[in-house]
Amino acid sequence: MTATLPNAQDLYPSRLAAPGELLERQDPTVWPGVDDGPLGQQELQDYDGKGYLVVPQMITPTELESFRTELDRLRSDGSLKQDERYVVERETGDVRSIFAVHQISQKINDLVHDPRIVNRARQILGSDVYVHQSRVNYMPGFTGSGFYWHSDFETWHAEDGMPRMRACSFSIALTDNFAFNGGLMLMPGAHRYFAPCAGETPDENYKSSLQKQEIGVPHREQITQLARKFGIDQFTGPAGSALIFDSNSMHGSGNNITPLPRSNIFIVFNSVENTLGEPFAAANPRPRHIADREFTVVNPK
């Protein structure tokens, strides 16, 4: 199905001349519509309050092993290194991410359709869902460079034309996440505020922003305000655990000088009632492997 419609109203203006005041979120975090699923009431409440939830053992140790093998295979497949879906580390040339990986790997496509995954997404988003983005991330030891604070939604809205905050991300850890090897930091509750960012979106911004984001970055004053109000938490836990987080969670990660690399599988589901329109603040939408504009409902199987 394709759906590129002109957008009516911009509820979350960004890429402005100057960073704006924090705006209150206009959307629910947990959407009504799908009552049954793996998530209990308490988990949904926690997710609603903090904007994220940790599932301690999303995949089993046996599955973990097979996903690691699959990631090694994908990363070392020389024939794919020139593929636009592969993002390489600026300094070392190592593979940092592989986008649209559910279209490259059958194994990851199966994971997307796994009821443990997709049914949780359906519960949170209150509707049928599709994959907005998928990728695997490799953060090497010693030189892992981390990612500065940002809201994914800010970019998805400005550059991809996602109208509302009705998407959620699954980050499934394939390595142990310690506090000190670049584990994701989040601000519990900050998803209830939108931080309008300063700066016009350059053409093909995604080509550099996936390595180091320069535009769509919240102002220090906004980050300080949110950190003061909500504090900072960190996603730590053994391999196999998953973090599910709201599209507008304020998050970032430090660098990683430890010998312990990190890798994860990252799947973003969007509601079929929230498909992409024209970008709200960019001349052209980003390519499909980064933000899919043609969507197929993901049914559990």
Add this chain to the structure above:
Amino acid sequence: MTATLPNAQDLYPSRLAAPGELLERQDPTVWPGVDDGPLGQQELQDYDGKGYLVVPQMITPTELESFRTELDRLRSDGSLKQDERYVVERETGDVRSIFAVHQISQKINDLVHDPRIVNRARQILGSDVYVHQSRVNYMPGFTGSGFYWHSDFETWHAEDGMPRMRACSFSIALTDNFAFNGGLMLMPGAHRYFAPCAGETPDENYKSSLQKQEIGVPHREQITQLARKFGIDQFTGPAGSALIFDSNSMHGSGNNITPLPRSNIFIVFNSVENTLGEPFAAANPRPRHIADREFTVVNPK
């Protein structure tokens, strides 16, 4: 007192053509000689085993406040910014460290002589002690760049001519140390191995190494070996707590993208029986504000 003597034997060769095998430590960690002091037997044993020890409230909240004021004063004193004892952040020009700060600030000089501090150093080093180095460190929020893995002793031995592992450092936190704002990482027990480093020491290496160390850096293989054997721990805790650590502790810190800056007071005591000789692996010794070659016994007062 001055003591620059030729060195007899190099127990810890470094700055070699290639990184060497890990060497077993030839020195005690806790030296016999001073029986009484603030440290209990259990604390001394812990220090001996791990190579470091946390003292939860080394200074009181009232003292904390007055040291913060003192640091703000020192940092903003424009007349001192050209002073060689001031080290500025490469990218921003902000003050990152002030060396020999106990000679600049009476307040910090008093702290050096505080029985809570110096008597702990005397117990660990088993003799009279003097200040090998003192400094205050400021790690800003958002852009704090951290420090890669290293042993201080490696540099003090190679570049300053410190013969034996008989020095210890006090890092007194003036801000809360979280896991995620660049808190020091240590490898408990790794102080029992010396990691010989590769690379000849360039002239005036200290001028760049205090910003980003390039020489005297352990090889990744050595770091991996030590991390596998000993694991990684992190110094977290409220402002006012102190970390005392052995000169040969393997330590480092990640960057800091949080809005929470970090600052601390750092005092290195060396035993008067371990004074500096000719550098073991450098053409000239580093300047006195970085590694004092004339020493005065620090008596508690």
